[in-house]
Amino acid sequence: MSKITPEALKHLAKLARLELTEAELAMYATQLEIILDSVDKIREVAAGDVKPMSHAVGLTNVFREDVIRPSLDRAEVLSQAPATEANRFRVPRILNED
Amino acid sequence: MKILEAMEKFDPIIGLETHVELSTNSKMFCGCSTEFGAEPNTQVCPTCLGLPGSLPVPNKTAIESTFRIGLALNCQITEFSRFSRKNYFYPDMPKDFQTSQYDEPFCVNGYLDVLVPTDEGDKTFRVEIERVHLEEDTGKLTHSGGVTGRIHGADYSLVDYNRAGIALVEIVTKPVLGTGKYAGIVARAYVTELRDLLRSLAVSDVRMEEGSLRCDVNLSLHPKGASEWGKRTETKNVNSLRSVEKAVNSEIERQADVLTEGGKVTQETRHFHEDSGTSSSGRSKEEAEDYRYFPEPDLVPVIATSAWVNELKTDLPQAPSVERKRLAQEWGFSDEEMRDVVSMGATDLIAQTVAAGATAQAARKWWLGELARKATEAEKDLSSLGIEPKHISELEQLVVEGKLTDKLARQVLDGLINKEGTPSEIVQKRNLVVMSDDSSLLPAIRAAIEANPEVVAKVKTGKLQALGPILGAVMKETQGKADAGKVRSLVLKELAVEG
Numbered sequence: 009m010s011k012i013t014p015e016a017l018k019h020l021a022k023l024a025r026l027e028l029t030e031a032e033l034a035m036y037a038t039q040l041e042i043i044l045d046s047v048d049k050i051r052e053v054a055a056g057d058v059k060p061m062s063h064a065v066g067l068t069n070v071f072r073e074d075v076i077r078p079s080l081d082r083a084e085v086l087s088q089a090p091a092t093e094a095n096r097f098r099v100p101r102i103l104n105e106d
Numbered sequence: 107m108k109i110l111e112a113m114e115k116f117d118p119i120i121g122l123e124t125h126v127e128l129s130t131n132s133k134m135f136c137g138c139s140t141e142f143g144a145e146p147n148t149q150v151c152p153t154c155l156g157l158p159g160s161l162p163v164p165n166k167t168a169i170e171s172t173f174r175i176g177l178a179l180n181c182q183i184t185e186f187s188r189f190s191r192k193n194y195f196y197p198d199m200p201k202d203f204q205t206s207q208y209d210e211p212f213c214v215n216g217y218l219d220v221l222v223p224t225d226e227g228d229k230t231f232r233v234e235i236e237r238v239h240l241e242e243d244t245g246k247l248t249h250s251g252g253v254t255g256r257i258h259g260a261d262y263s264l265v266d267y268n269r270a271g272i273a274l275v276e277i278v279t280k281p282v283l284g285t286g287k288y289a290g291i292v293a294r295a296y297v298t299e300l301r302d303l304l305r306s307l308a309v310s311d312v313r314m315e316e317g318s319l320r321c322d323v324n325l326s327l328h329p330k331g332a333s334e335w336g337k338r339t340e341t342k343n344v345n346s347l348r349s350v351e352k353a354v355n356s357e358i359e360r361q362a363d364v365l366t367e368g369g370k371v372t373q374e375t376r377h378f379h380e381d382s383g384t385s386s387s388g389r390s391k392e393e394a395e396d397y398r399y400f401p402e403p404d405l406v407p408v409i410a411t412s413a414w415v416n417e418l419k420t421d422l423p424q425a426p427s428v429e430r431k432r433l434a435q436e437w438g439f440s441d442e443e444m445r446d447v448v449s450m451g452a453t454d455l456i457a458q459t460v461a462a463g464a465t466a467q468a469a470r471k472w473w474l475g476e477l478a479r480k481a482t483e484a485e486k487d488l489s490s491l492g493i494e495p496k497h498i499s500e501l502e503q504l505v506v507e508g509k510l511t512d513k514l515a516r517q518v519l520d521g522l523i524n525k526e527g528t529p530s531e532i533v534q535k536r537n538l539v540v541m542s543d544d545s546s547l548l549p550a551i552r553a554a555i556e557a558n559p560e561v562v563a564k565v566k567t568g569k570l571q572a573l574g575p576i577l578g579a580v581m582k583e584t585q586g587k588a589d590a591g592k593v594r595s596l597v598l599k600e601l602a603v604e605g
Contacts, residue, residue, distance in 0.1 A: 023396055025195055062188060062401035068409045071166035074130045077137025079149050086147065095146045096248065096264035099197040103257055 012037045012044070109355050112327075112362035113287040119335055120282045120289050120354060121324035122233075122296060126275045126310045127243060127317070128171050134242045134273040135162030135205065135405075142316055146266035154242075154271030156201030161404055164189075168273035169212070169408060171309040172240045173418050175275055176213025178303055178425070179235050183410045187212050189240075189402040197265050198244035206276075208399040211239035212410070218303070219427070220295040221445065222288055228445065231288075233296045234280040245270040275309075281324075281335075289325075290354035297321055297350045298451050302426040305454060314345050315490045321350055323378075325357045327365060336361070337371040341385050343378045346487045347451055352383045360385075380485075426453075433457065437466030450478060452488055458495035459502075468502045469495075476519055484523075493522050501529040513586030514538045542589035544596060547580070550588070551596050554579035565603055573597065 017037050021028045028036065082095065091098035133140055136153035152160035173183055190208035216235035221228050246269050251261030277300065285292045301312045301319060312319045326338035339361070344353045361371050375388040423429075430453060434444040437460070447453055452473045459469035473488060477498075481488045501518055504510040510518065510533065521532035533539065541547055554576045555562055564572040573594065580593050598604070 019396075023193070023398065063403065063406055065406065067406040070163065070406050071169065072137070072163040074132055074165050074167035075137060076132045076139045077151075079138045079151050080155075082145070082147050082150075085150055085155065093250075093264055096266050097147070097197070099263050099265060101260060101262055102197065102247075102249075103260070 012040045107359055107362045107366060109290075109358055110287060112358055115330060116327040116336075116358075116362055116365065117283075117330055117332075118285065118289040118354075118358055119326050119328070119338070120285060120293055121338070122279045122282075122293060122350075123322040123324070123340075124277045124297065124300060125243075125320045125322075126175075126277065126304055126312065127319075128168050128273040128275060129308075129310050129318075130165055130167050130171070130273050132165060133271040134165050134168055134240070135271060136160075138271065140272045142311075142318075144268055146268060149268040150270070154200075155267060156199070162205065164405060164408075165273060168240060170418060171273070171307070172212045172238060172275050173410065173415060174307050174422060175277070175304065175309060176216060176238045177415070177419050177422055178307055179213070179216035179218055179238060179277070181213035181216030181235060181238055183213055183415050184210060185410055186210065186407060187410070188407045189405045190399045191402050192241075192397045192399055194397055196244075197263065198247055199270060200245070200267060204241060204244065205402055205405070206241035206399075207239035211237040212408070213238035218296060218299055220292060220299045221427075221448075222291050222295050223445065223449075224288060228441075231282070231285060231292050231295070233282055233292070236278045236280045238275060238277050241274050241276060243269050243272040243274040289358060290351040293323065293354045294347055294351040295449065298347055298449065299426065301347075301451070302448075302453060306423050306426050306429065308423075313489075314347065314487065317345070320345060323350065323353045323357065325354060325361070326371070327358065327361045329365075336365070337373045339371065339374055339376050341376045341378050342388070343380075345378075345380060346490060348485070348487060349378060349380055349383070353378050353385065356384050383485075437470075439466065439470065443470065446474060450474060450488055452478075455488060455495050459498045462496040462499035464499040464502045469498065472498050472502065476516055480519065480523060491523055492525065493519075497522055497529055504529055504533065508542070508589065509533070509540055510538065511540055511586060511588070511590060513581070514540065517586075539587065540589050541584055541587045542592045547584070547588055547593060547596055548600075550580045550583040551576075551593065551600060553583065555597065555600060562601060565598075565601055568603075570598075570603070 014033055014037060017033055017040070086092045086095065086097070089097050130140060132138060133154055136151050138149045138151050138154055141149070153162055176183055187207065187210040189205050191203040192206045193203045195202055214237050216238070218233050218235065219230050220233060221230055245265050245267040248264045249257050249260035250264060251259070257263070279296070282292065304310050304312045304319070310318055314320070321344045323341045323344055324338050325341070326336040328334060328336040339357060341353045341357055344350055357376070364371055376385040377388050378385045430444060430448060433453065434441070437456070439447065447456060447470065450473070455473050456466065456469045459473070460466050477488060477491060477493065481491055484491070501510070501515055505512065505515050517536060517538055518529050518532050521527070521536060522529065526532050526535060557579060558575050561572055561575050576597055577590065577593055580588055581590070
C-alpha cells in the first residue's frame with residue numbers, strides 16, 4: 009500500500025499550479041493511492057525479463073527530414089491570445105516581487 | 107580578494123554547461139524556419155506553440171548532428187534513448203514543458219583536450235564530458251516596465267516564440283579539478299575549442315553574440331587539501347569567450363571573500379553582467395528544482411544502430427587540433443604564434459582573410475594586432491567586432507599598393523567597425539587618400555625643415571637617422587596621410603643630402 013502524504017500532495021499541487029482545498033487534498037490523496045496501488049500490481053506481475061514500457065506502440069526511430077514547412081499567419085496566431093503587444097504575446101508579471 | 111591570493115588558500119572546481127543552437131533549416135519537432143532575425147511570431151505553428159492536438163516529429167538532421175558532436179567529443183553514443191518532458195511553468199515555453207532528455211541522453215562520457223599556456227610552458231588539460239543531449243530552445247521574453255528591461259520589477263512581459271522549438275544541444279562537462287589559478291583560462295580555452303570543433307562539424311553558427319552558443323559556469327571553492335567540495339554557484343548569461351574567463355575569475359574572488367570572512371556560499375543561480383564583468387544573485391536553488399521528468403509519450407525511442415553511428419563516424423571532419431597543425435604549417439606560423447591565434451579565437455578569421463587573398467602573416471598582423479586591441483578596448487571577442495575577413499584582405503591590398511599608410515589603414519578599421527562600407531568606400535567617404543605628389547607635400551616639408559634647424563644640421567653632417575622629428579612633423583601636419591617613403595626622399599632632396 010503506497011502512502012501519499014498531505015505534504016507530498018500539496019507540493020505536487022503547487023508544482024502543477026493547482027489550488028486545492030483541504031477536502032480536495034484528502035479526496036485526491038485517496039484516489040492517487042488507489043492509482044499507485046494499481047501500478048504496483050503490474051510490478052508484481054512483471055518479471056525481470058520484461059523491460060519497462062514507456063510507449064503503447066512498438067515503433068522506434070520515427071523522424072522527419074530537415075525541410076521547412078509554412079508557418080501560421082501571425083495575425084491569426086495572435087488573435088487567439090488574451091493579450092498582445094508589438095506583435096508579441098503579452099503575459100502577466102512573472103516575478104511577484106518588487 | 108585577488109585571484110592569486112585566493113588560489114593560495116582555495117582550490118576551484120569548475121563545470122561548464124554549454125547550449126548550442128543547431129543550424130538546421132527547420133525546428134526540432136516541426137517544419138518552422140529557424141532563420142535568425144525574422145519578425146516576431148512569424149515562425150510558429152501549432153506544434154511549437156503547443157496547441158492542442160499537435161504532434162511533434164523529430165528532425166533527423168538534428169539527431170545526427172547531436173551524434174556527430176558526441177563522436178567528435180569522444181563520447182559513447184547511447185544505443186537506446188528517449189526524449190523526456192521537463193515540466194515547468196514559465197511563459198517562454200507555450201507547452202508548459204520543454205522536450206528534453208533526462209536519464210537517457212544521446213551521448214555520454216567523452217572528453218575534450220585543451221592547450222593552455224602556464225608558468226611551466228604549454229600544458230594540456232583534459233575536460234571530461236558528462237553528457238551531450240538534445241532539447242528544444244525556448245521563446246524570447248522582453249520585459250516591460252520597471253528598470254532597464256530586467257525581469258525584476260517588470261509590470262508584464264512580451265513573448266516571441268520564433269526561437270521556441272529550435273534544436274538545442276546541451277553539452278555538460280564533469281567537474282574539472284586541478285586547474286588552480288588557470289581555472290578561468292581553462293574554461294575559456296574549453297569554450298573556444300568547443301566552438302572551433304562545432305564550427306568544423308558545421309552543425310551550428312556558434313555565434314555567441316547572437317546566442318547560438320551560450321555558456322553557464324558552475325564553480326565552487328574548497329580549502330586547499332580539503333577532500334569535501336564546497337557549495338557551488340551557477341553563473342548564467344555568459345555570452346562571450348572573454349566573459350567565460352571573467353565569470354570564473356570574478357566568482358572565484360567573490361567566493362573566496364565570502365569564505366575568508368567566515369561566511370557560507372549560497373547554492374544559487376547568478377546572472378553575469380557583460381558590461382561590468384560581475385554577477386548578481388538570481389533565484390536561490392535551496393528549493394530544489396522539481397521538473398517531474400517523464401518519458402515523452404508523443405515521441406518514440408531512438409535506437410542508435412552501430413551501422414548508423416559508424417556511418418556518421420567515417421564522415422567526421424578532422425579534429426580542430428589536427429587541422430590547426432596543418433594550417434600552422436601552411437601559414438608558416440610558429441607553435442607559439444598559432445597558440446595565440448587559437449586562444450584569440452582567430453583561426454577561422456585568418457583562414458577566411460587568407461582565402462580572400464591576403465598573406466597569412468598580414469592576416470595575423472591585423473587580427474592579432476590592431477583588431478585585437480580594438481576588441482579589448484570594446485571588451486568584445488574578435489569575432490564580435492563585426493568585421494568581415496574579406497575587408498581585411500582588401501585593406502591589406504590597399505596598403506601593399508601604397509594607397510594607404512598604416513595610420514590611414516587604422517582609420518579605415520574604425521570605419522569598418524562602424525559599418526561604413528567596404529575599405530575602398532571608407533577611403534572615399536573619409537577622404538583617406540595618401541598624399542604622394544610633391545606639390546601637396548612640399549609646404550609641410552619646408553615648414554618642418556624650418557622648424558627644426560638643429561635636426562637639419564645633424565642630417566647635413568650625414569646622420570640620416572636624425573631625420574625622425576622632421577618626418578614626424580610632416581606626418582602630423584598631413585594627419586598621417588603622407589606617403590612616408592616619398593616624404594623622406596623629398597626632405598633629403600630639399601636639404602640636398604644624398605639618401
